[in-house]
Amino acid sequence: MGNVSGTVYSISTAGSIVGTLFTAFYLIPSMGIKTIGFLIGGCLLVLSLSTFLLGKTGKKRLKPRYAAACFFFLVVLFNGRDSFDRTDALYEKDSLYYHIIVMEDHCCRYLKFDFDMRHFQSAMYLDLPYNSRLAYADYIPLSFAFNPTANDILVIGLGGGSLPKMLYRINPGFNVDAVELDTEVVKIAEKYFYFKEGVHANVFVNDARIFVKKTRNKYDIIILDAYKSEFIPYHLLTREYFEELSAILNDGGLLLLNMYDPHNRQINKPVIKTLRTVFNDTVLFDILPDADIIVAGNSKHKTTLESLKIGAGTVKNKYGLDLGEKLNKWKAVRIGKDIPIFTDDYSPGSLYGSTG
Numbered sequence: 001m002g003n004v005s006g007t008v009y010s011i012s013t014a015g016s017i018v019g020t021l022f023t024a025f026y027l028i029p030s031m032g033i034k035t036i037g038f039l040i041g042g043c044l045l046v047l048s049l050s051t052f053l054l055g056k057t058g059k060k061r062l063k064p065r066y067a068a069a070c071f072f073f074l075v076v077l078f079n080g081r082d083s084f085d086r087t088d089a090l091y092e093k094d095s096l097y098y099h100i101i102v103m104e105d106h107c108c109r110y111l112k113f114d115f116d117m118r119h120f121q122s123a124m125y126l127d128l129p130y131n132s133r134l135a136y137a138d139y140i141p142l143s144f145a146f147n148p149t150a151n152d153i154l155v156i157g158l159g160g161g162s163l164p165k166m167l168y169r170i171n172p173g174f175n176v177d178a179v180e181l182d183t184e185v186v187k188i189a190e191k192y193f194y195f196k197e198g199v200h201a202n203v204f205v206n207d208a209r210i211f212v213k214k215t216r217n218k219y220d221i222i223i224l225d226a227y228k229s230e231f232i233p234y235h236l237l238t239r240e241y242f243e244e245l246s247a248i249l250n251d252g253g254l255l256l257l258n259m260y261d262p263h264n265r266q267i268n269k270p271v272i273k274t275l276r277t278v279f280n281d282t283v284l285f286d287i288l289p290d291a292d293i294i295v296a297g298n299s300k301h302k303t304t305l306e307s308l309k310i311g312a313g314t315v316k317n318k319y320g321l322d323l324g325e326k327l328n329k330w331k332a333v334r335i336g337k338d339i340p341i342f343t344d345d346y347s348p349g350s351l352y353g354s355t356g
């Protein structure tokens with residue numbers, strides 16, 4: 001009895017290990033989660049129907065070749081299907097991190113994650129591939145009003161490559177690095193969004209926190225634009241991470257955050273309060289009903305609207321960019337004592353709209 005129990009337990013353990021590894025490293029990358037779900041459902045349906053028919057005929061066993069044929073048929077059927085069956089989907093795949101969809105309409109091409117049909121990771125005009133349809137991108141050059149001599153730039157979160165392409169359009173001489181978690185996203189940016197690695201940016205496939213800890217590079221501007229669906233992952237909004245980012249900034253360098261929040265911007269105040277524990281200068285621009293730009297730095301002199309206007313004048317002469325109207329989006333923010341500071345040990349981002 002003990003030998004039989006041990007054998008059954010060993011076989012079930014080995015099967016669990018093999019099943020987990022085979023699913024994670026082969027089935028999901030090659031077939032996708034939804035296809036696997038259809039396949040399992042189909043197998044259960046076939047087995048149930050077979051059991052019902054065998055009970056009717058009085059037979060006790062289903063011939064192995066029939067069961068194998070049914071399984072093979074389902075694999076071919078579902079693996080060959082687009083999991084959404086959408087005519088406007090140019091590409092769809094499950095990567096190790098996201099369900100990725102590239103879609104297109106009459107004017108634009110879009111990158112979306114995880115079946116979220118309301119929000120885009122990137123949106124590119126088909127006739128103007130260096131222009132983003134997402135309005136926040138037009139405000140990223142505000143960073144040059146703070147530091148008109150900036151040259152070394154780090155973009156955290158590649159998406160479709162909109163920001164590196166925009167920076168290249170402003171000045172092909174910028175030295176731009178981009179960090180992206182998912183290698184599949186990099187491939188999609190190159191294939192569908194006209195991003196060119198090594199031209200528009202040097203790409204590092206890594207977690208943003210690991211990259212920042214290991215890099216020896218220093219930057220004049222760091223742009224935090226990493227999103228999972230509609231939110232920034234909470235571990236990229238903590239005091240410890242802001243300290244790590246500050247450590248790789250050159251003198252006069254700054255951190256710019258694209259803060260999209262469709263839930264009444266509740267996350268902005270704790271993020272600003274957390275930034276103020278690391279940086280001595282923090283400015284918010286109220287750019288859209290559901291989006292803000294936050295700029296933080298350790299400048300020797302407090303940033304004022306007048307100093308930004310002087311910087312904007314330099315930028316206009318240097319790059320031909322008119323930032324005048326955008327500077328008017330400056331907004332003063334008061335932070336109450338009850339607002340928390342995000343740390344690695346305490347980061348209730350889910351209460352404010354961030355996600356893990």
